[in-house]
Amino acid sequence: MSKSTSKDQSGKVYLVGAGPGDLGLVTLRAKECIERADVIVYDHLANPEMLSWAREEAEIIYAGKKAGEHALSQAEINKLLVEKAHAGKEIVRLKGGDPFVFGRGAEEAKAIVDAGLAFEIVPGITSAIAGPAYAGIPVTHRAENSHVTFFTGHEAPSKTKSAIDYAALSKLGGTQVMLMGVEKIEAVAREMMANGVRGDLPVALVRWATTGRQETLTGTLENIAKRVAETGFEAPAVAVFGDVVTLRKDLNWYERRPLSGKRIVVTRTRKQAGALTAQLRALGADVFELPTIRIEPPTDLREFAKLVQDAHQYDWIVFTSPNGVDAFFEIFYKLYDDAREIGGAKIAAIGPATAQRVRNFRLHVDLQPEEFVAEAVVRQFQKQGGVENLRIL
Numbered sequence: 001m002s003k004s005t006s007k008d009q010s011g012k013v014y015l016v017g018a019g020p021g022d023l024g025l026v027t028l029r030a031k032e033c034i035e036r037a038d039v040i041v042y043d044h045l046a047n048p049e050m051l052s053w054a055r056e057e058a059e060i061i062y063a064g065k066k067a068g069e070h071a072l073s074q075a076e077i078n079k080l081l082v083e084k085a086h087a088g089k090e091i092v093r094l095k096g097g098d099p100f101v102f103g104r105g106a107e108e109a110k111a112i113v114d115a116g117l118a119f120e121i122v123p124g125i126t127s128a129i130a131g132p133a134y135a136g137i138p139v140t141h142r143a144e145n146s147h148v149t150f151f152t153g154h155e156a157p158s159k160t161k162s163a164i165d166y167a168a169l170s171k172l173g174g175t176q177v178m179l180m181g182v183e184k185i186e187a188v189a190r191e192m193m194a195n196g197v198r199g200d201l202p203v204a205l206v207r208w209a210t211t212g213r214q215e216t217l218t219g220t221l222e223n224i225a226k227r228v229a230e231t232g233f234e235a236p237a238v239a240v241f242g243d244v245v246t247l248r249k250d251l252n253w254y255e256r257r258p259l260s261g262k263r264i265v266v267t268r269t270r271k272q273a274g275a276l277t278a279q280l281r282a283l284g285a286d287v288f289e290l291p292t293i294r295i296e297p298p299t300d301l302r303e304f305a306k307l308v309q310d311a312h313q314y315d316w317i318v319f320t321s322p323n324g325v326d327a328f329f330e331i332f333y334k335l336y337d338d339a340r341e342i343g344g345a346k347i348a349a350i351g352p353a354t355a356q357r358v359r360n361f362r363l364h365v366d367l368q369p370e371e372f373v374a375e376a377v378v379r380q381f382q383k384q385g386g387v388e389n390l391r392i393l
């Protein structure tokens, strides 16, 4: 992404596919565009976590687009993109999945071209393929089908007659993948059966595919609408019609991970949550970061600095958290430039993360109790002859 060099200093619009939801399925190009954008206009189905890649000064605009609830109309979005580009901005228009797959990306690109402005397309991984894949359903299989059809269950309201020729679609066979069609599943299944598709054709609906909220509902053409009604299954979902659905029985991998279906809130500080969140997500959990702790520097910094300065006078220094280790050594190395200034003080650390943080400062941990509580340190001290004559920081 390079800043525009055109004479009129107009900006440029990047129509960027945000992928289906899993942050790992965003392209490197998309990330690069987000990191450099002046303005980001994003949709309901674009994972908002990727907005954290944006520059602090970037203007972030939600364009909505949850079915039937539009924060901005399509005409307003087009106008906004054109206005911002005329103002010389680099704009990322972030759209769920791929921008040119049922995403109105073409309409936006046309509005930009008509305004004489520049644009680029950054394709994304579409939910039409990734959704089934994360449900263990390959859209093609040599033994099952030789073509795939994508169709929409939600047609433009302006269309008086369905543009989908169900007779042709039914005759075509193969795998059919429907987007935006949960509400229409009954009518779609009815049309297909009326046009000769067998009632026992396997069908799967994958909702919030590739996210921690993914759920899959399977059935047959005959009973899928009933199953949707019974389970209260809701959009957004992709529907797969075809024999490939039966492969899920062996290939379902994503929903079989140990924490699949579990929602977990991580209350650590925003800075510290990342590693734990990533591990929980890798095990299948749906993780929310909700920091309930904020680490603040000591209120009396002078007093704290004095304690650090005198650390060598203590027999033991007990660290109870990685944050405590960081706070201590930040001051310590402002006061001293040699680790040996810690003198003969021994170091105890509660918990493996705390101990590791101490080691990161190239210092040996003399005591690490098996239980991760302060009382365990005291018990250890007592085993070693009591705490009566010890100076402990």
Ligand SMILES: C[S@@+](CC[C@H](N)C(=O)[O-])C[C@H]1O[C@@H](n2cnc3c(N)ncnc32)[C@H](O)[C@@H]1O
Pocket: 020, 021, 045, 095, 096, 097, 098, 099, 100, 101, 102, 103, 125, 126, 127, 128, 131, 178, 179, 180, 181, 206, 207, 208, 209, 210, 211, 235, 236, 237, 238
């Ligand atoms: C307006 S279309 C946009 C499709 C998008 N451009 C793409 O390539 O995935 C919205 C529809 O995409 C499907 N969809 C998008 N993301 C999805 C997800 N994570 N899980 C299931 N369906 C999804 C649903 O059928 C939804 O109604």
